Amino acid sequence: MRKPKRNAPKPPTSIAVVVDGDDEVWYLQMLKRNEPKIRISIKPEIPNKKSVEEQYNLVRDLSEKEFTKVFWIVDLDSVIKEDDEAPKGKETPLEIFAKYRANLEENYANVVVIVNNPCLEFWFLLHFKKTSKYYDTCAEAKTELKKYLKNYEKTRKFFTKQGDDIYLKLKPRLKIAVENSIALGNYDKKNPKKQCVKWNCFFNQAN
Numbered sequence: 001m002r003k004p005k006r007n008a009p010k011p012p013t014s015i016a017v018v019v020d021g022d023d024e025v026w027y028l029q030m031l032k033r034n035e036p037k038i039r040i041s042i043k044p045e046i047p048n049k050k051s052v053e054e055q056y057n058l059v060r061d062l063s064e065k066e067f068t069k070v071f072w073i074v075d076l077d078s079v080i081k082e083d084d085e086a087p088k089g090k091e092t093p094l095e096i097f098a099k100y101r102a103n104l105e106e107n108y109a110n111v112v113v114i115v116n117n118p119c120l121e122f123w124f125l126l127h128f129k130k131t132s133k134y135y136d137t138c139a140e141a142k143t144e145l146k147k148y149l150k151n152y153e154k155t156r157k158f159f160t161k162q163g164d165d166i167y168l169k170l171k172p173r174l175k176i177a178v179e180n181s182i183a184l185g186n187y188d189k190k191n192p193k194k195q196c197v198k199w200n201c202f203f204n205q206a207n
Helices: 022-034 052-063 076-085 093-107 120-125 138-145 156-160 166-183 199-206
Strands: 014-018 039-043 069-075 111-116
Touching: 014 052, 022 039, 022 120, 022 156, 022 166, 052 069, 052 093, 052 111, 069 076, 076 093, 093 111, 111 120, 111 199, 120 138, 120 166, 156 166, 166 199
Parallel strands: 014 039, 014 069, 069 111
Antiparallel strands: none
């Protein structure tokens, strides 16, 4: 009598995250330190300034490898700054980013683009406050965040302090931040100043 086939065990979730800033790396490293069951690969391993095109190509490459999900985290303030400085008559950095994002969403089912607008501090702020306010600069978002995290610093020492790192500081309010990010809706390429943060997608996949 033939033995019934057993379902193959479901492979564990593996996540690759493409970032271009030190603070995103520190935050994700602290997530890995405190949530060891979550398998995260941070790309590139050594943070260095990469163009939007280079990041996009890396995301596509990783999406075709063994990862269950690939997240591309983009700080929009840097893209908008490049957009303001771009020569007239050519495709702008915002237009290029919108094109890359649309292609990834249409053709790469395992890719999610997270837009920090203007920067990571806005995601941190959502842990404390439900807001859709647009901050012109990261400095403005940081000033607002310091009303709640009074000693906040964009430094490795602050982000990675043993027993009191950035992830541990924010973890008790993570559910609030996820709910607030969902309420913002999706990124609108026609209105880049509309707030949206899809970190909720990241944590839904990771947990």
